[in-house]
Amino acid sequence: MPSRRAYLTTLVAAGLAGCVGEGPGTGTDTDSPTATTAPGTIARSDVIVEAAAVQYSYRHIEQVDWNGIQPADGQFVFVTVDARPADSAPARSAFTLVADDEQYAPTEIRRWKAVDLDVPGSAYVPDREDEAPRGWLVFETPAQLESPPTLRLDRDPAPAEWTLDADLATAPPPAWEWSVDAPDTVAPDTTFDIAITAENVGDGPGAFRGAVNFSYPLYAPKGFDIPLDPGQSGTERVAAEVRDAESVEEIEYGIRTPVGETTVTVAVESDTAAE
Missing domain, CATH: 2.60.40.10 (Immunoglobulins)
Incomplete structure (x- = not known):
């Protein structure tokens, strides 16, 4: 035939240096989606960090029967958190990603729903009554960090931090x-x-x-x-x-x-x- x-x-570099403070697929951008507690910090037992992954793009629903692709200006760091054991779920704004002395607020997913991510769950939106306080947050960072990123939760009585086991964050x-x-x-x-x-x-x-x-x-x-x-x-x-x-x-x-x-x-x- x-x-x-x-x-x-x-031929385009997938990431451009810069900071923006704004899915598991069959292929992964990181093989280490776990998180560990940062030394010298107090991790709250009622909020769990389930998984972390670095992606340079994600698929999203552009129409009911059509997928678009959203590339990052640098890289996307996805983190799935579970606040169901907590007496009250922290707001999205209580979380920040800390890397190389910079802080990044959660990014709003552009366009429609993201699909086939490398982390479990749907978007973390604890303020919706029909949503469980479990899901992913996404942070957009420069394409290559000098040190592993840390997830920080600012919440009384003490903040908590988790060093994310995401090796790709520091790779070119x-x-x-x-x-x-x-x-x-x-x-x-x-x-x-x-x-x-x-x-x-x-x-x-x-x-x-x-x-x-x-x-x-x-x-x-x-x-x-x-x-x-x-x-x-x-x-x-x-x-x-x-x-x-x-x-x-x-x-x-x-x-x-x-x-x-x-x-x-x-x-x-x-x-x-x-x-």
Whole structure:
């Protein structure tokens, strides 16, 4: 079957130095999502730090059947906290991330709901009656910190701090080149692959996160994560089907990534051509 290569290459550093004080997927940007209590501090027993992870981008629901990708100006530090054992759950504003003598307030997730994160739970919103006081906070920091970040909770009678076991926070950021392949034509009622290939041309490890958004006849996104060390390449194959699409001449698939987007068009053969 003939094929067409829809190609898009981008070479962009995933993080830019600067401070902003504003999901588990199949690939992880950090392999150490645990937290430990910082020496010399008093950790409150009624608030638990469950997990921490560093990501350079995240998927979010842009429409009901469409995923967008939000890249960080530097890096995102996600932290899941559980305040259900507490008599009263601390507000989001009581938490800060401390790193390299700077403090970062929780960032508001842009656009719609974030999905397929590397930490458990949904967003931490303890002031909502229908939400349990458990979930993640996200902080946006420079792309490479000099020391491991610390989560701080300012609350009476004493503050608490946890040093986050997130090695990626102090590593250089990745950067990406990528391409996508799809066939020119497919037979009716068949399944085929859309192949996304990424290369990490940066100085640090990371996950190339993206989504393939399907139009007719299947209105749904499929996310993909390709974890890569510096200098590595990898390919993710996303299965697509054209069931009940005999009468459609062409179907478009939108591919979103942290460093660009493109569209591939696949033609469905007529029944006569398929024979």
